[in-house]
Amino acid sequence: GAVVSQHPSRVICKSGTSVKIECRSLDFQATTMFWYRQFPKQSLMLMATSNEGSKATYEQGVEKDKFLINHASLTLSTLTVTSAHPEDSSFYICSASDNPYNTGELFFGEGSRLTVL
Amino acid sequence: DAKTTQPTSMDCAEGRAANLPCNHSTISGNEYVYWYRQIHSQGPQYIIHGLKNNETNEMASLIITEDRKSSTLILPHATLRDTAVYYCIVRVGGGSQGNLIFGKGTKLSVKP
Numbered sequence: 001g002a003v004v005s006q007h008p009s010r011v012i013c014k015s016g017t018s019v020k021i022e023c024r025s026l027d028f029q030a031t032t033m034f035w036y037r038q039f040p041k042q043s044l045m046l047m048a049t050s051n052e053g054s055k056a057t058y059e060q061g062v063e064k065d066k067f068l069i070n071h072a073s074l075t076l077s078t079l080t081v082t083s084a085h086p087e088d089s090s091f092y093i094c095s096a097s098d099n100p101y102n103t104g105e106l107f108f109g110e111g112s113r114l115t116v117l
Numbered sequence: 118d119a120k121t122t123q124p125t126s127m128d129c130a131e132g133r134a135a136n137l138p139c140n141h142s143t144i145s146g147n148e149y150v151y152w153y154r155q156i157h158s159q160g161p162q163y164i165i166h167g168l169k170n171n172e173t174n175e176m177a178s179l180i181i182t183e184d185r186k187s188s189t190l191i192l193p194h195a196t197l198r199d200t201a202v203y204y205c206i207v208r209v210g211g212g213s214q215g216n217l218i219f220g221k222g223t224k225l226s227v228k229p
Contacts, residue, residue, distance in 0.1 A: 108160035
């Protein structure tokens with residue numbers, strides 16, 4: 001299947017700093033990418049949907065000014081956690097579709113574990 | 118998207134078939150059944166999906182009942198590396214927003 005890569009896989013930062021996580025589709029063009037967050041022992045929760053060249057669509061309860069999403073090209077989407085706090089510590093996962101109608105499977109990145117001290 | 122119901126956890130002996138059930142009694146005619154799994158601290162991995170016919174690939178088989186209200190994922194010869202949380206998800210295909218809504222899944226433990 002297609003490959004989606006995330007970077008960094010782990011990041012530790014101080015409270016109040018901003019952290020950028022990259023999501024790349026390595027061998028296909030992704031018109032749509034999704035960002036999820038997963039807290040320990042919980043399921044994945046969709047944060048936002050990112051479409052290339054347009055503004056992201058955020059799920060209810062997710063602050064768009066805190067979680068900045070940029071999808072500037074068909075192979076790259078970035079999630080920036082601004083002014084991170086300890087409660088933002090989580091496992092962030094992106095997924096991408098190579099099917100513009102999203103009828104096929106989604107391909108997931110390896111995840112990025114953020115720890116805010 | 119329709120909700121799904123899965124057992125919280127299951128055990129399976131190594132080398133035996135693992136049969137993971139999923140109920141989706143409110144599934145609509147245009148909703149597909151998808152199965153993903155998540156090994157600890159990794160991103161989810163696609164396994165298989167289907168609409169109404171049974172499907173098989175190199176990883177697993179998907180059996181969907183005739184009324185489409187339930188399905189079973191079959192791992193024919195489970196190995197220790199199949200220990201993971203398995204998610205059954207239904208979602209609409211064909212032009213609508215295709216994000217996946219994850220439930221709590223089934224934690225499958227394959228034991229030697």
